[in-house]
Amino acid sequence: MRQSSSWSRPIDPCVLSRVCGQRLVTLFAFTLLCHIMTACSSPPSIPAQIDAIERMPVQTVLVHDQRIAYLDVGTGPPVILIHGFGGSIWQWEYQQHGLSQHFRVITLDLPGSGLSDKPEMDYRPDQMLDYLVGFMDGVKIPQATLVGNSMGAGLAIGMALTHPSRVDKLVLIDGLPQQVMTKLTSPSVRRALETSAPSWLVSFGNMLFGRLMIESVLQEIVHNPALLTPTVIERSNRNRQRPGLIKPLLTARENLPLWESGFATRIGDIIHPTLVIWGEEDRVFPIAVGEELHRTIKGSRFARIPAAGHIPQWERPDVVNQELITFIEP
Known part of the structure; x- marks a missing residue:
């Protein structure tokens, strides 16, 4: 048939x-x-508010003709919060209310990250410092306490060494050490820093598998898996999907040698009051790396944060905020 x-x-x-x-x-x-x-295409629009644990108005300032998005809450001595590699404003969401009761808290998305513009440039350490100085000028802050997490701590170190009069105090949270690739223990971060794939191919993979990739990264940098709710993962994935984000991320591979031959060799020259904060369960840079950084900076204080990974200010804000308030207040 x-x-x-x-x-x-x-x-x-x-x-x-x-x-x-x-x-x-x-x-x-x-x-x-x-x-x-x-x-x-034209740069994407910047939302009027950011969704964190509460809705907060987003402001912008032009720095070298690029829009820098930031939050500005509270009054008092200025404190600038600087996110790390692949990060954004949301990593500081639990500091906004607690710290703004004591300080003027300014939280920015660095160029190439989050809601800020992503210009075609090399994102070298000196360029990022120029943008940070320009940002401080734009928001009329002659001097501030700088609080940096991960690579953001590296930028804060660079500011303290090259523009010491612009820095009041320095806080380094799970910061960037010397000999980064030797001390790095996170497989996901290592792959991101060592990849030789072109940006279009990484963007292709990010479009197809972005959520799985970001979940894998978060599982390495956050100690408590219960905090990685579907909402948190989806928010991180949305941030990762913003146009133009991948290319700036890939510049870290070329710029790490500039860090190693430049600011990393001068960490011991820092003269500012410095607090080093480290998550005891950091799987990116183990706590021994933080202890070494603390010993390198003369007169620095060291605070261990129990049950926290690479972003302890997000995992244990109760403990970290109190450390920050005690250290920064006059």
Whole structure:
């Protein structure tokens, strides 16, 4: 009997392979086209508010013709919070209310990150310092306490060494050490820093598997898995999907040698009052790295944060906020 429909006929493997190949090429071409169009398009709009544990108004200031997004709450001695590699404003969400009762708290998205513009540049340490100085000028802050997490701590160190009059006190939270690649223990961060893949290919993978990738990274930098709710993971993935984000991230590979040959060799020259805070369960840079950084900076204080990983200010804000208030208050 003749078959009544084609669905039951055997599928020619060659035809299947050709069809799948054509669809893959089409998907690849579409992704590449989107990447090119995104690079040529106007910068995305910056929302009026950011959704964190509470809705907070987002402000912007032009620095070197680029929009820098930031939060500005409270009054008193100014404190600037600086996020780390691949981070953004949300990593400081639990500091906004607690610290603003004592200080003027300014939290920025660095150029190339979060809601801020992502200009075509090398993102060298000296360029990032120029933007930070320009930001402080733009918001009319001649001097502030700088609080940096991870690579943000590296930027704070650079400010203390090159613009010492702009820094009052220094807080380094799970910060950037000397010999980064030797001391780094996070497989995900290591892969991100060592990849030689072009930005369009990384963007392609990010589009397809971004949520899985960000969940894997968060599981390494956050000690308590109960904090990684679907809402937190989805928010992190949305931030990772913002246009233009991948290319600035990939510049870290080229810029690490500049850190090692520059500011990293001068950490011992820091003269500012310094507090080093470290999560006891940090799987990016183990606590021994923090203890070494503390010993390198003469007169610094060291605070261990129990049950916390690489972003203890987010995992244990109760403990970290009290450490910050005690150290920064005159």
